[in-house]
Structures are given as structure tokens and as C-alpha cells.
Amino acid sequence: MILKKYLINEMKIRTFFILLAISALLSNSLYSMNKITQSCIACTPVRALVAGGQENVFTICQTKLWKYVLNPNQHYLGRGLLVLQRHIPDLEQLTDKEEQEFIQWRRTLTPALKTAFGGRIVNLLYGTNLAFRETPPNPHVHWHFIPRNESKVTFAGQIFHDTEWASVFDLSKKDNMALEIQPFQKAIMATVASYLKKQLQDDKSSLDVEFIIEHYVDDKLNTDKEIECKKD
């Protein structure tokens, strides 16, 4: 009798620990799933802004596979990010379609950014390094497009000086940077959009681009004539 009672108690204790382990595993995996959606700004839907939210105010345009976003740091005038519309950590996991469309974006963005701001070259950077400052790291595939300009440029009331011209870019430079969107950033976005549209037309591109910026940038900004772009 005593042995039977002991065995029953033993089973209860074991069952308790097994259930505890299962619940810990479940909550851990839910935590990681939650962390991915919570901590990845690149995954925030661009429509949040159109619906009156404050997210992704820097998104200029998108296709189903990629979106092009202005970098709030405009030390390099026109600098932006081409962000995959899917949360994967590495280029190796791109589908053939995503890879092929990246080439189309690169062919369109590079000449459009050069023409828009009078730059000589556009540097491309694939990094995701900053994601590894967090534990666990949660990188999201994106490319930096960094127009480089030999001359000092005055644009929408700001002076842009590529002090690293003829050298590698310096991502620690933070002049002309604002996280709360400013009129000069809207003007840059409108200019990028108008030159991208022209490039897509000139190339008879098959990229199906939706211009998000048109939902909130004043129409008057979306013309070349009202934008001052002087070279020193």
C-alpha cells in the first residue's frame, strides 16, 4: 500500500516536471516568434503610414518583393535602402525571383540616383552587421544604395558635402540626419520617386512599382522645377 502511494506520487512529480518543460519550450518559441515581429523595423508594413500610423514614413516605393526606403541619415544625399519584403537573414536564401528582381532594381536605381542629384557613382553595400549587436541577432536582408558626389550640393535648403569623396564611405557621419521626418527628407524622397519613374519609363522596365510617397508628400514637391540643386 505504501509502495503504491509512493509510486503514484512519483508519477505525479514526473508528470509535473514534464509539463513544466513543455510549457517552457512553448513559451520560449512563442517569445522568439514574437521577437522577430516586434524587433524588425524592416518588417513593419508600409501601409501603417497610410492608415494614419507613424511607421515607415521613409518608404518611397515598393514591389511585392522589395521596397525602397530613404535612409534618415542623409550625409550622402539620396542615400537609401532596398529592403526585401520577406524576413530572411541571408542573401543565400533569396529565391531566383527575388534575385532577378534585385538586378532590375539595381539597374533602375543606380542611374536614377546619379541623375537626380548629379552624383558620379553609387556605392552599394550589403551589411546587416548592426543586427549582431543584439542577442539573439535578427538580421533582415537589405542593400544600401549610397550616391557619391564630388561637389558640395545645396538641396532643399540643406548643404550636402561628401567629405569622403574618392574614398570609402563613412557610415558614422550623421549631418543631415533626422529620425522625425523633415521637409528636406520629403523633398529628397519626392525627387528620388520622380527620377525613378522616369528611369522605369525610359528602360520600359517590367518592374511593377507602387509609389507609396504619393500618399503623403505634397504634390507641389513632386516636381523637378521647385527643387533647388546647385553645385558649388
Ligand SMILES: [Zn+2]
Ligand atoms: Zn524583418
